[in-house]
Amino acid sequence: MRRFGWALMVLCMVFGLAMPAFASNHTKTKEWSEINELTSEIWELGKIERYEEAAGVLQFTSDNIIHIEDVLSLRPEQKRLVEYTFRDAVSSLQNPEWSKEKKLNKLTEVRLLVDALQTDYEPLWKKTGLMMLEPFITMEKGISEDDSVAFHQAANLLLERYETVRPALMVDLKDEDLQKLDEHVSYVDTNRSQILSNADHQKQLETAAADFEALFFAKKDNSEPSLFWLIFSIGGIISSTLAYVGWRKYKGDQQDGLRVPDER
Structure with a gap:
């Protein structure tokens, strides 16, 4: 007392x-x-x-x-x-x-x-960037491994964490920027099955992740490495599982050809 x-x-x-x-x-x-x-x-x-x-x-x-x-x-x-x-x-x-x-x-x-x-x-909400990007990384892992349980758990985590940071964003962001994030989160929540199975919807998920990344980790220059590689390189910030996912994403970006069907 x-x-x-x-x-x-x-x-x-x-x-x-x-x-x-x-x-x-x-x-x-x-x-x-x-x-x-x-x-x-x-x-x-x-x-x-x-x-x-x-x-x-x-x-x-x-x-x-x-x-x-x-x-x-x-x-x-x-x-x-x-x-x-x-x-x-x-x-x-x-x-x-x-x-x-x-x-x-x-x-x-x-x-x-x-x-x-x-x-x-530099408000405190800026320091929650890794926390906000973690669900996107886990969702991507769920898609690549066809793990719907992990995907849905990560989607729920995104909703929960966004709800936590949103009041602060309402103070600092322009209405149109906040609305864009709202729409991304709503899209993930309402189109889960399609995201798991459809490449076009997965591109929408990537766009959402990129917009969150741009907000929490503003880039001064396009030559900077992707956030997923940044997460991997900062040891101990998140779990080793997520670090491994980040490494796979980085390697995947280097081998984009593996993602595109063979047109020969």
């Missing part, structure tokens, strides 16, 4: 200091920084399964964030997004039927969202 009391004390200071409508830009930065640190603390509480404490701090923040709306310069749609994301996370923490993983995902949504609202340079 000591950690819970400390978090509430800091929150009271944040909201108390933020009340004056004439607060400076320095104050705005300070308050966002404090809230960002608190969401990190809440995530840590969730990690050690202290859900009641985490939910209490989160609920207090959600109830009182309206008082610092002017200081934080929240637009109406951002305010609604914050309130919904916080409320959804509190609900998940209070649901005994939800798994630890699902609860942490909801706390991660909050963490990434607040960071995106605070940070203009």
Whole structure:
């Protein structure tokens, strides 16, 4: 309970200091920084399964964030997004039927969202690139090995992880860019059987993977190696199985002729 009391004390200071409508830009930065640190603390509480404490701090923040709306310069749609994301996370923490993983995902949504609202340079969601590309790699492996179970599990993982990062993307991306990603994820979900069996649909999957790669790993130059080879080259970042898939993808790119039916 000591950690819970400390978090509430800091929150009271944040909201108390933020009340004056004439607060400076320095104050705005300070308050966002404090809230960002608190969401990190809440995530840590969730990690050690202290859900009641985490939910209490989160609920207090959600109830009182309206008082610092002017200081934080929240637009109406951002305010609604914050309130919904916080409320959804509190609900998940209070649901005994939800798994630890699902609860942490909801706390991660909050963490990434607040960071995106605070940070203009290198937001945290940018660091989830490998996490977001992993399902695409596994789906490709499922297709190449005719493993429908692995494919569907990876598709489900993509939906779950995209849901986690999407609130932060709503802050930082243009509407058309977010819509493109939404359409990709929806396409994967609704066309699973076709993707498994049809080359044209598989090309759509590759396009989706490329767009996600472009967002999370922006390339300065086209001569850079493919992300799949990059994943392979960074030892220990993901499992050895995925590294092997990355190697196979890289070798496959070198031997494109093997993918094309013989026209002789």
